[in-house]
Amino acid sequence: MNVTVPIDTATPALEATMKRMTLPELQRRVGPACRLLTETHLAGLGQNKDGWPSTGFYQSFARNVRWVPDPTGVAVAILPAVINGRAVSFAQRRFGGTISPVTAKALAIPISPVSYGKVPSDFPGLFMIKTPKGAYLVQSGEQVSEKTGRMNRPNLKGMGGNNGRRIRATLNFLFKLVGSVTQDPDPSVLPTNAQYSETAVKAILN
Amino acid sequence: MADDQQISDLIAKLQSEGKLPKSLGARQIELLTRSLAKYSSEVSERLQEKILEEYKSRIGDSMSGTIPEPNRGVIADLTQFIGSPEIADMIRASLDISTEVASGGGRYLNQLMAVDAYPCWELKRMFGRQVPRGFMRGPKGTLVPVPDDDWPSRWEAAGGEFYGDNRMIARVDDEVWQNLGDGDGDYDDALGNPFPPFAFNSGFMTFDISRKEAVELGVIDEDEKVEAPKIDFANFFSFTK
Numbered sequence: 173m174n175v176t177v178p179i180d181t182a183t184p185a186l187e188a189t190m191k192r193m194t195l196p197e198l199q200r201r202v203g204p205a206c207r208l209l210t211e212t213h214l215a216g217l218g219q220n221k222d223g224w225p226s227t228g229f230y231q232s233f234a235r236n237v238r239w240v241p242d243p244t245g246v247a248v249a250i251l252p253a254v255i256n257g258r259a260v261s262f263a264q265r266r267f268g269g270t271i272s273p274v275t276a277k278a279l280a281i282p283i284s285p286v287s288y289g290k291v292p293s294d295f296p297g298l299f300m301i302k303t304p305k306g307a308y309l310v311q312s313g314e315q316v317s318e319k320t321g322r323m324n325r326p327n328l329k330g331m332g333g334n335n336g337r338r339i340r341a342t343l344n345f346l347f348k349l350v351g352s353v354t355q356d357p358d359p360s361v362l363p364t365n366a367q368y369s370e371t372a373v374k375a376i377l378n
Numbered sequence: 379m380a381d382d383q384q385i386s387d388l389i390a391k392l393q394s395e396g397k398l399p400k401s402l403g404a405r406q407i408e409l410l411t412r413s414l415a416k417y418s419s420e421v422s423e424r425l426q427e428k429i430l431e432e433y434k435s436r437i438g439d440s441m442s443g444t445i446p447e448p449n450r451g452v453i454a455d456l457t458q459f460i461g462s463p464e465i466a467d468m469i470r471a472s473l474d475i476s477t478e479v480a481s482g483g484g485r486y487l488n489q490l491m492a493v494d495a496y497p498c499w500e501l502k503r504m505f506g507r508q509v510p511r512g513f514m515r516g517p518k519g520t521l522v523p524v525p526d527d528d529w530p531s532r533w534e535a536a537g538g539e540f541y542g543d544n545r546m547i548a549r550v551d552d553e554v555w556q557n558l559g560d561g562d563g564d565y566d567d568a569l570g571n572p573f574p575p576f577a578f579n580s581g582f583m584t585f586d587i588s589r590k591e592a593v594e595l596g597v598i599d600e601d602e603k604v605e606a607p608k609i610d611f612a613n614f615f616s617f618t619k
Contacts (some may be wrong), residue, residue: 235481348451
């Protein structure tokens, strides 16, 4: 996705400086500054809402911010990031929308710190349970080795997490299966327009 | 690989089906058994090689960064069939490093588009880490300093100079950037490139420093010209520059 930062907000003080420069010169001043603003903003969005261990979601996008010249100024592009082996677009997080399964019949939504940031294939031996509240992918507690936290059964391995709780539990609910999810737009994942404008002006005057 | 009993059973089956003569003597059966065992071993080896080649190719495709989706399949297959989550974790980690280095390369080229306006870079933390470089995990979650492992030590070992309030700043074309990537100072976790991440799991990045600030800090003179370094695209990502 792109964020366009037009360079047309010249105050009289700014105008004199801008007149001395060509558009490419202005773009080379403003572009990197706006890229850096976006990067540091994304890098500061670490924690998830449930307090579960960070998967580095925003950090992945922070590494993929680029600036490009635009006919009216510069554009800041946030390229898709590879997260957990899948190319993910930032636009979904900013603008929201409905996500539907593409290759599978349902989306597996992590519902535990153990499964957060992982996919069902990371947990061989999962099985499905249907309840009145929906369908879940679960792991049997007795399959988890007390010593290693891995699966006990030959050729089946589990992952880390809270071993004690997982072993005591008869079943560990790791994913909920849903037909689709709808995310709300979240403008706070990017700097505000005012921050971009302020950064652009400062970059020109510097 | 099939064992001797399986091979004998197979020969007996072939004889009963008329595909091998029933009049074979004991010596002939033994030779045939050995021959089949050798052949079976070769087939097994070739099959193993083929499977390994297939995985090697798929991992190679994944690590190229151009086809991210197969990573999940490769890792899941390795976890389930080889039964080694440690190997899968290692592959996952190496894929993460490759992805970060590829992103770092793209960012580096993007930064070089504006060297006239931002002729210097500052090495500075952008991403937080639970255990920052220069520390190790101690008892009860404490952080224990590891002497000479932090970034200022590495910067100094790489030939970098400090400006202002101990800020690690250098010209874009300074050798310090490649030296950091090469792990100058005997750092064995360096990733070989003149752009961040300079080392495994590093949260430090290069921040653009404007010409005005660079002059004020004394990194460059007012009329000093800084050129973007020439890029050898054939060896852009490399441990041996």
